[in-house]
Amino acid sequence: MAKASSGWFRAASGMVPLGFTAVAMLLLATSFLEVTADTSSDDVTALNAFYTTLNSPSQLTNWVVQNGDPCGQSWLGITCSGSRVITIxxxxMGLNGNLGYNMNILTALVELDVSNNNLGGSDIPYNLPPNLERLNLEKNSFTGTLPYSISQMATLKxxxxxxxxxxxxxxxxNQLTNMTTLDLSDNTFSGTLPDSFSSMTSLTMLNVENNQLSGAIPDKLKGISNLHPATPSSPSPSSSPPSTTSQSPPRQPSTRNPGNNNKNPSIGSNGDSSSDSGGGGGSSSKIGSGAVAGIVISLVVLGAMVAFFVIKRKSMRGQRGGDPEKNEPLTLRPISSGKLNQLRTINIISPSAKEGLQKTVSMNLKPPSKIDLHRSFDESDPTNKTVMVKSIDLSSIRANVYTVADLQLATESFSADNLIGEGSFGRVYRAQISDDKVLAVKKINLSALPSNPSDFFIDLVANISKFNHPNLSELDGYCSEHGQYLLAYEFYRNGSLHDFLHLSDGYSNPLSWNNRVKIALGSARALEYMHETCSPSVIxxxxxxxxxxLDNELNPHLSDCGFADLIPNQELQESDENSGYRAPEVTMSGQYTQKSDIYSFGVVMLELLTGRxxxxxSQPWPQQSLVRWATPQLHDIDALDQMVDPALEGLYPAKSLSRFADAIALCVQPEPEFRPPMSEVVQSLVRLVQRSSMGSVMSGESNSRRYDESGDYTF
Structure with missing residues (x-):
């Protein structure tokens, strides 16, 4: 028995190496499969962002907003090769939203097809996958221009x-020599086709139908076997005589009631049934008589309604006064510029006296001395809805109160001569309050306010009045009267940084490097205050x-603070100017965060650096977007020197310039999570000042843009 046991043990012992080897090989194979199933981290990051900008649709099975394994978990619509995503x-799929803002890191992607969805509503993102062979964005809602990244896709077919x-x-x-199929049909393209189309020598299908293009197809493209030119390239069908040699017979003009659409089988398509034709004619006549009677009645009713509203408007105008910006002044005639020396001193209602204001409204068309500044003046309008006004402690509003008559007098009836700007929220006028006091009065657009404007405006003023920082534009007072909503700020003689940099008046000294750094640091401190000191934080x-x-000493003061809720996101994105400051994730989702403010700050720093x-x-296409043009050059010393604003004439410390560029590069990163908080940006600029020995104390000398004769500014 012992021998048997010993033999069994020897046999088992001999099997151990074989079993261990098999297990080891199995584990190795399993680990190999797991490794090959893991998706590239860049691809996962890009697809997570893409899923987020699509609003996390449930129809994309297995997709997740963070991490995941697109290749190993078989995400819907994803095909992989090894660990890389190659097709989407x-x-x-009924998708909404937009493409991801960082799809350029999908470097192995060769096909992207999101056609027949509802993506867009804005420009196609410029960070497209760089090595695509097939890109299909057909039947979506993309607007604007083609992204520059398309011109760099040499592999695109x-x-x-x-x-x-x-x-x-x-x-x-020019670089798209492999392109075989190009479909730009059914858009709103205008002008002529670019000459660079001729470079697409492999093109076999070109479709530009149903656009507003003009001119002829380039000669090199006329040999394309499958060509669908825009109609303006040949005589328009609407203006040319009908062709008699057309392969298909011309349509017969219909004599039927269009509503029938030949659905009655007893009526021939060629109209050869005389009895039916006669019946149809009688029916048309009756319908025509009824329609005429209906039109006459409608016109009578419409005329009565118009007359009613005209009479009503006149009566309301007599009660309420008019818009001080139009030719309907409340109580004063337009003031000529020669009467400015007769300006009276304006009596300002102090915050402590607000609680004693009367609740009745004087309607004698003279500037009321005591009114309820926060009630609706449309009580005589039967359609006016009662607005529940929140209880606001008026004594907490640290601002003066003006009447419309005060501000009308100070702005010469809001004359064009006193118009100093127009922004997203309304026009801004210069107001001479007294001999030694000038304000900038912003007249808020009524379209920017919600349905309860009085309540909203007072809440807005209460919030703005709480700001207290030397680099924020200071609110002096406000006016809420006769349906007008105005804010009065301190007037800054040197205007905006944008005008200083980009609108040369011929007699202004250009900004020195020291002052550019000072403006960047002060603006950064303003944003730091809003983001990290205010509670709750303000975007x-x-x-x-x-x-x-900019004030007389070129200290920066940030304006429009606290206005974020006034205008919808989409309206802020309409202009070219705003698009230059818009962070990529805002383009994708329309949502603003502190990180999108930091991106915009980086763009302003680029303006200070380049003067652009x-x-x-007006720039060539690759240089129209400042961020797109400048970012790749920020870490190239030679290229950086070439980017600097020529107005500086080389007068800047090289190390300071390099550190300034480093701060910019951090702020304008496409991924918001990698941008630093404003406190870190402030510290980097403070260190820049200290290391460059520019001094930590701002000079008290006057550095006026227009009146200082010195060639440089200190700080």
């Missing part, structure tokens, strides 16, 4: 952008050089 096919609302072809196609949402005002506008259509 999501046509007709198929491009379908048909059935969108794209309006401009400003991309060079500016409209940070740009035209909202940075954030977006400039």
């Amino acid at each position: 096919k999501l046509p007709g 198929y491009l379908n952008l048909g059935h969108n609302q794209l309006s401009s072809i400003n991309v060079m196609f 500016h949402k409209n940070f740009k050089s035209s909202n940075i005002l 506008k954030a977006f400039d259509r």
Whole structure:
């Protein structure tokens, strides 16, 4: 028995190496499969962002907003090769939102098909995958221009952008020599086809139908076997005589009631049934008589309604007065410029006296001395709805109160001569309050206010009045009267940074390097205060050089603070100027955060560095977007020197310039999570000042843009 046991043990012992080897090989194979199933981290990051900008649709099975394994978990529409994503096919999925803002890191992607969805509503993102062979964005809602990144896709063979609302072809196609299919049909493109189209020598299908293009197809493209030119390139069908040699017979003019649409089988399509034709004619006559009677009655009713509203408007105008910006002044005639020396001193209602204001309204058309500044003046309007006004402690509003008559007098009836600017929220006028007091009065657009404007405006004023920082534009007072809503700020003689940099008046000294750093540091401190000191934190949402005002000593003062809720996101994105400051994630989702403010701040720093506008259509296409043009050069010393504003004439410390560029690069990173908080940006600029021995104390000397004769500024 012992021998048997010993033999069994020896046999088992002999099997151990074989079993161990098999187990080891199995584990190795399993680990190999797991490694190959893991998706590249860059691809995962890009697809997570893409899923987020699509509003996390449930129809994309297995997709997640963070991490995940697209290749190993079989995300819907994703095809991989090894650990890299090579195709994304999501046509007709009912998707909303936009493409991801960092899809350029999908470097192995060769096909992207998101056709027949509802993506867009804005420009196509410029960070597209760089090595695509097929790109299909057909039947979406993309607007604007083609992204520059398309011109760099040398491997692209198929491009379908048909059935969108794209309006401009400003991309060079010289590098797209492999392109075989190009569909730009059913957009709003205008002008002529670019000459660079001729470089696409492999093209076999070109479709530019249903656009507003003009001119002829380039000669090199006329040999394309499948060509669908825009109708303006040949005589328009609407203006040319009908062809008699057409392969299909011309349509017969219908004599039927259009509503029938030949659905009655007893009526021939050629109209050869005389009895039916006669019946149809009688029916048409009766319908025509009824329609005429209906039109006459409608016109009578409409005329009565118009007369009623005209009479009503006149009576209301007599009660309420008119818009002080129009030719309907409340109580005063337009003041000529020669009478400015007769300006009276304006009596300002102090905050402590607000509680004693009367609750009745004087309607004698003379400037009321005591009124309820926060009630509606439309009580005589039967359609007016009662607005529940929140209880606001007026004594907490640290600002003066003006009447419309006061501000009308100070601005010469809001004359064009006193108009100093117009922004997203309304026009701004220069107001001479007294001999030694000048204000900038912002007249808020009524369209920017919600349905309960009085309540909202007072709440806005209460919040703005709480700001207290030397680099924020200071609120002096406000007016809420006769349906007008005005804010009065301190007037800054040197205007905006945008005008200082980009609108030369011929007699202004250019900004020195020291002053550019000072303006950047002061603006950064303003944002730091809003983001990290205010509670709750405040997002500016409209940070740009035209909202940075400069005082006599070129200290910056950030304006439009606290206005983020006044205008919807989409309206802030409409202009070219705003698009230059807009962070990529804002373009994708329309949502603003502190990080999007930091991106906009980086763009302003680029303006200070280069002297260029954030977006400039006068530049060649690759240079129109300042960030797109400048960012790749920020870490190249030689290129950086070439980017610097020529107005500086080389007068800047090289190390200071390099550190300034480093701060910019951090702020304008496409991924918001990698941008530093404003407190870190402030510290980097403070260190820059200290290391460059520029001094930590600002000079008290006057450095006026227009009146200082010195060639440089100190700080």
